[in-house]
Amino acid sequence: MPRVESLLGKIDHPLSTLTGKFMGVGIAAIAAVALVLHFSIVEKEKRQLMEREEKAAVMLANAMKLPFTQILLYEETGLMREAGLLDLYISRMKANKEIGVVYAMVFDPEGWVLAHSDLTLFHTHPYDPLTRAALSSTGIALHYVGDPFRSGILDVAVPLSVSSKRFGTLRIGYSLAELSRSYAALKRKALALTAAASAAMVLFLFVTAKILTRPILRLAGALNSVHLGSLAAVPLPERRDEIGDLQNSYRIMVDRLRRQEEERERTRELIVNTEKMASVGMISAGIAHEINNPLTGAMHGMEALSRESLPSEKREQYMEILRGSLERIRRAVSQLLDYSTVHASNFSDCDVSRTVERVLSLLSYQLEKNGIAVDNRIPPRTVRADAHKLEQVLVNLVLNAVAAMPEGGRLTLRHRADDGFLTLVIEDTGEGIPAENLDRIFDPFFTTKGIGKGTGLGLAVCKKIVDQHGGRISVDSPQGKGASFHVSLPFPPRLGGNG
Ligand SMILES: Nc1ncnc2c1ncn2[C@@H]1O[C@H](COP(=O)(O)OP(=O)(O)OP(=O)(O)O)[C@@H](O)[C@H]1O
Ligand SMILES: [Mg+2]
Known part of the structure; x- marks a missing residue:
């Protein structure tokens, strides 16, 4: 959080104040x-x-x-x-x-x-x-x-x-x-008189300085509250002098700022609403696409199967098509459920290195088949997380990396601990992500994979889970190089509710 520095806080030397001068x-x-x-x-x-x-x-x-x-x-x-x-x-x-x-x-x-x-x-x-x-x-x-x-x-x-x-x-x-x-008596008397007169003058000066600087300090305080983010006009007594003019300028400024802020707030709400509508549209389109295609395939299969004259090997083929289509629908629906359902989380102290090892052994077949060398540098570190959900995040990220390296490559897993976060970095040497897609890959149903190959929900699910952990997920993909995903979890963890 950026340090908010008070305007008045900058005055550190007594002579630098108005009264001091x-x-x-x-x-x-x-x-x-x-x-x-x-x-x-x-x-x-x-x-x-x-x-x-x-x-x-x-x-x-x-x-x-x-x-x-x-x-x-x-x-x-x-x-x-x-x-x-x-x-x-x-x-x-x-x-x-x-x-x-x-x-x-x-x-x-x-x-x-x-x-x-x-x-x-x-x-x-x-x-x-x-x-x-x-x-x-x-x-x-x-x-x-x-x-x-x-x-x-x-x-x-x-x-x-x-x-x-x-x-x-x-x-x-x-x-x-x-x-x-x-x-000698004269000197004493003159000294006492001079000292008394000087003290009276200094007192008079001090009172005058206070009277003169008080409205300025009050105005500075009011401006400072604007600086600290408050747009409520601080009440200032009416004056008919130059300071009164300044106070009027302050009121006009605060009023204008407040109106601008209200305008901004309205625009922000408008944007959020528009975005919501857009994402509803996008999700609906995604669902329609993900379910409609296999549904059409399934219906063709059903139609063919209902024909009595169908040879048994063909029947078997259509049954396979039907099964595949239904499986795709099931997968899409289950991913969608993962994305939209609020599952109760089961937070516990878990060692990230063991979660990573479990994921790697789970996906060892895919990794080996694609000729991907794994460099796992994650040391034992405990975070408070839902181990199953964390595993889900890592599976999605590793599967994406595998998909990005069809000709083989290297998958590196490392960590970083800073700023109260433990960050896991999953880095591949694949094709990378074009700059124009970087902002969209976490959107639900955004995918560049062919029909039936990806739902585009993997990263959206990852983001949702990481958010629930009070963490962040980001991506880095320098041109011509692979992609690296950074998953930061609070360390010590701040839990994002029970969702
Ligand atoms: N490691 C990666 N390298 C290159 N592109 C990636 C990488 N990870 C994700 N992407 C891009 O982000 C898109 C969205 O990924 P996401 O995991 O959300 O969906 P998907 O992988 O396409 O589908 P699913 O995860 O449902 O199989 C991918 O289609 C791909 O274009
Ligand atoms: Mg994916």
Whole structure:
């Protein structure tokens, strides 16, 4: 039986489905948009965070500028001789954790350290780039030290001056730890938001894909049922879109197919009826022919026998004609009975090799007389069959082979076991069967033998018996070669009823 492959069954990869493709493209687009949005939002927020920190640092520097300038001014003018006031301010500033000062230092206009949070650097003259930049700047100078988002420092330098007179420079290291924390929190929040938005989008996409593909899948299912042989239109909800058009085409197609199928069924019934009538005619003609001829002979014989003046040897001759004719009628009737009667079958386990041997020994006289060499290659094999009927099949086939080899030849019997069938092959080297007769030889009363020589029922009986066994019989006759008959019996057997 051919394997019926489902249309939907061919879809094996998730991405090859409509939903899969839709989701694949959708997720790629969502990922791209999410990445761009995520980074642009984070970048913008980052800049704002930095600006906020810079403002705070500048405010702090400006707030510190006044007291430091005053101290330097008082010292310059001699109003104050209290040394260590700068250090006191610096140490207080550093001690106040809320301000976030990491270091602080005051330089005189020549660049000497007047006060420093690291006391060991007092009265040194550093030449580092930041100090040089701080000393040369006339306004507030800001410099980042290290990565601002990984606990870096914002270096703020502010000149300590009154009008155009510069008394020194204040440099503060402003801690960016708060900026790092805010940035980390921002990243977490942005990530959570992006993930939630993406998940919502994917869910939306999935639902949309399902809604869009459901009618297509429904239609595909309906088409699949046509593919599997059902011509009943699957009910589909009405739609006014392109899919609705497709559904209409499907309905029209199913309707047309159904009408064609009904038409075909009607034609098939017509053909069967015609064939039945033809075979009834053929059988009647066969019976008429098979019985009429010997009947005419018998009637002539009877007529002659009724004449009283008939010499005794002639009487004997006519009696022989009468007997022969009646025998032909009996044979025709018995073959016809075999063909048309449903005899109860007697199925049993039988060894085909023994059946074949029995048939060959039964027909050994005919085989020898016609100079036919027999090559029997059938090994012992058990099938469930009616041994007597199987014998009948083989007798008919061997007799046909004998008739096909009037000048002698070779009869080969072999076997094949495949596809759950045990096939017996009966092959001869006779005249073969013309191609135009191949389709007709199993018809009842088809014979090429002369009048009174064959009823044409032998192969019809064979076919009937093999059918009853759930088997098949076929013929093969390549041009110019003999014929080979193939009798296949189910193996293990499937019995064709009790007939
Ligand atoms: N082995 C064969 N080689 C050539 N022709 C064959 C062979 N077997 C059958 N045929 C052809 O098939 C025809 C039908 O065969 P079938 O056995 O049905 O009837 P028959 O042999 O003619 O008559 P019956 O079997 O009643 O004696 C034969 O007349 C013959 O033409
Ligand atoms: Mg025959």
